[in-house]
Amino acid sequence: MAYVSIADRDHEIEHHDPETFITKYIWSQDHKVIAIQYGGLAILIGLVGMIMSSMFRLQLGFPDTFAFINPENYYQLVTIHGMIMVIYLLTALFLGGFGNYLIPLMCGSRDMVFPFMNMLSVWVYAVSVIILVVSFFVPGGATGAGWTLYPPQAISPGTPGTDWGILLMLISLAVFIVAFTMGGLNYVTTVLQARCKGMTLMRMPLSVWAIFVATILGLLAFPALLVAAIMMMLDRTLETSFFMPAILQAGEVSNYSGGSPVLFQHLFWFFGHPEVYIVALPAFGLVSDILSTHARKNIFGYRMMVWAILAIGGLSFIVWAHHMYVSGMNPYFGFFFATTTLIIAVPTAIKVYNWVLTLWQGNIHLRAPMLFAIGFIFTFTHGGLSGLFLGNVTIDLPLSDTYFVVAHFHMVMGVSPVLVVFGAIYHWYPKMTGRMYNETMAKWHFWLTFLGTYSLYLPMHYVGFLGLPRRYFSMGDTAFMPESAVTLNTSMSISALIIAATQVLFLYNIIVSLKKGEKAGPNPWKATSLEWQTPSPPKHGNWGHSLPEVHRWAYDYSVPGQEEDYIPQTVPATDVPVGRDHGVDH
């Protein structure tokens, strides 16, 4: 097939240089501005989610001390904290933020293929966040159903927020899904159709691969949440009985009959499990690029890494019922889902091995992004290993709904992706802003966050083993909880507060460095991928007059016999300066 560059050929892509402040920064159609809008809003709402967690940790660590936390708003805080972190922070930040910023730059396109739809996507996302926040201020407050929103309790009297909170939550989710779909169509189409000349699929950086596959997962999985949300909305408003069984509500027989709460669980987890990988895959991709760049080594097993991403993506759709072992399903189903769950550990382990092997004998520079990336390997391995416990039905049954589960998923899909978020923000900060961040402050940020999360979540596994149930407002006088566990709970809360306070360092660093940071230059890390070959920050349209041409993959670091220890993707084989030997035997 003869090559025609899409971005040059397609009249569908319009490029108007934005002129006014409003078209440049507010109603912008430039993917870089949209990425920062997405990311900024996600971090903002993420901070709200973090403050919520500090508040309920206060109650858990120091029961009966703080009058402003009662059982009702405790449940609201826990619920909205979960929702915000999983969906409004991580999904939006990885795909809307990093996806938007990196896909066109790393693929060598001028912009997303549908810039207007891209702009709509971020503003519809903003609407979904606003609806979520508003739900705190309506009569009855936000929903306190737990982030899984299980019926019947999610819409039955007695649960906080059954008047308006749950409705606004469901509407907000539906609006978010619309926003995500608009963005997702863009990301997939851009990766498929708008790469520059020479950028074959197997030359794409792993970040792009991972975000691409995560977007496909999202496009296929979010419909399940949409379907569940619509049906629950109807159960709540029109009193249909999709999910609601016949029950007594406040002593009276409700109008519901025969609904299937387990059906909701199926739909929810059919979305919910791929969602774990919608968050984890982009983290895998970004961390691969960070490790390779700062270890000055090509990523170990690139093709294996690509296939592992695809395998994880495919498998993530047939493991969902491992969240439902205690729902009373057929034991043979449990056997099936336990098997698929354990199989998914294989491609995941391949990735972990490959990251470690990338570090092996690398020229490692322990800058802040690299520290976060290595920290991620630790936390992700720990979270993954406790996943092997919970994936087995017999071990899951006693551990289900204890703090062990909370510790597991926070390690694997809370702490790990968030470490990558920080690493990636520090890594691409010079590109996005043209300035360097403060390295010392970033390293303090890393160590306090990394050690802080360990001091928070390691003991949490232990109290989970003891049998402390999650979601309880207070432990009360339970005989099986030793005094030491109560003390541990206090210490975990103190760790949580320290971690929360540490994030001020991060915010201070990225805000103050905007003005005071050193000038970064186009390529401070001497990285190979395309975005580092543009000025920092890149101009509108990314590439000046002509699009880049790609002659190699993104991992040509420390190529033997070459003068420099990196070769950008745009350099043809004939133009590589030959110089000192990098220790290869002849």
Next chain:
Amino acid sequence: MYLTLIFLGVIMATVITWLLRQTLNTQPWVSQPADDAVTGVSINTNTKTVALTVFLTVATSIFALFISAYTIRMEEPDWRPVAEPVLLWFNTAVLILASIAYHWTRNAAVSGVQGRLKPGLFVSGALTILFLVGQLVAWQQLNAAGYYVERNVANSFFYLLTAVHGLHMLGGMWVWARSTIRVWSGADADSVRLSIELCTVYWHFLLLVWIVLFGVLLST
């Protein structure tokens, strides 16, 4: 969830087969000049067609999930089947005609027959509106016969599935309206061709979805 899983299996198999063809036997670490053989376009078509294909996959996923939920919920003992109004057969016929009319318009746009665009778009739009009105009348007939939405979950599903299909139809009508306005304000066949072609695909898709939904509703 079997139906959804089968659908997903087909999607995954397609994607993975395609990627295998694209990516096996490549040696990414070998540098090669970016000559004309090395392309950055994966599928030899325009971006809008790719985007529509992706969107249709998402829409199929939504309908597959609704049907999966339908078949799971059907197993519960309180299920009382709906007696579908005869009008639905008429509506189905109208939708088939709308699809044919759109295809006829598409042929005109592809072969550049300007004169057939206006009548073609008019007839396809009118038939689609007739279908939507027909669905609303069917709702009223059911309601009048005592099949209230909350009375039994089979009724709820009937209203829900037809509503979701109708909303997709309305979304299509928005694009229809855009190309119709452009044709009426003098756009030539070539400039609206892609828009009409993609609408035709969408209409055929929604016809297919309706036939499946109608089949599911009738058979249960």
